[in-house]
Amino acid sequence: MALVICDMSISLDGYxxxxxxxxxxxxxxxxxxxxDWMFQNPIDEDRRLLDDAVAHCGAIxxxxxxxxxxxNEWGPGGPVPGTPNFVVTHHAPAQAHEGYTFVTDGVASAIEQAREAAADRRVGLHGATVAQQALPLGLVDEIFxxxxxxxxxxxTPLFAALGSAIELERIATHASPAVDHLRYRVVS
Incomplete structure (x- = not known):
């Protein structure tokens, strides 16, 4: 089954x-x-981590x-071209958007659909609100x-509205001149 990973760049104060x-x-x-760590002269480790995330992404x-x-910046297909995107919303837009499925029955349904679409690849969470909804429900496997x-x-804080403590286990840390990469497994 697909791992669900919250993979986000944040400021030191969590935004x-x-x-x-x-x-x-x-x-x-x-x-x-x-x-900037992705686009402004990334070192080899930064590039490797980004390439790995894109190569293993099965749905967003x-x-x-x-x-x-x-x-508008991504265009058809979203942030990872060829990867299906599931948008959690209260109201689907009247106009269809290529590569996007609008899910109106909650984050759990969107993640379930994304896991099916991703098969054995990863599901990437994009956006703080989605992560804040999915974490307390136990739907996130890793945080990067x-x-x-x-x-x-x-x-916009990444972890503002979780409702309770969530225990994490550190998997890996990597530092580069532009960024510190921190990867955790969600324990509870």
Whole structure:
């Protein structure tokens, strides 16, 4: 069965976007550098981790906010071309979007559909809200955060609304000049 992995770049103070994130400003104020480790002269280890995530991705589950803010940048097929995307939403858009399935009956249903589509590959969670909904339900197998040396002071926190403590077991850590990669298994 597919592993469900929350794989996100975050600021040192835990934000995945800065303040004032919108469709016109998808990462929010001051947060453009959250993904520089992937695009601005990544070292071999950074590149290897990114290539591994893309190569093993079988499906993506994202929230409607993530979809709305970034669909124009990704275009048809989403962030990993050829990989099915499941968007958790209260209301599906009237217009169909190639590569996207809109799921209106909750995050558990979206993850179940993504696991089926992914087969033996991984399901990637995209967006803080989806992770915050899936973690307390026990639907996340691993958390992989890429901690960027940046303090945003506000924005969208990755782990704001979990409701209770979640125990983690460290799997791996890697450091590069631009980012610290931290990987955990969800224990409870």
């Amino acid at each position: 995945v976007t800065g303040p004032n994130a919108s469709r016109a400003n998808p990462f929010g104020d001051g947060a453009g550098g959250l993904h 589950v994202m929230g409607r906010t993530s979809f709305d803010k970034t669909v 955060v890429h901690v960027v040396p940046l303090l945003l002071g506000g924005g």
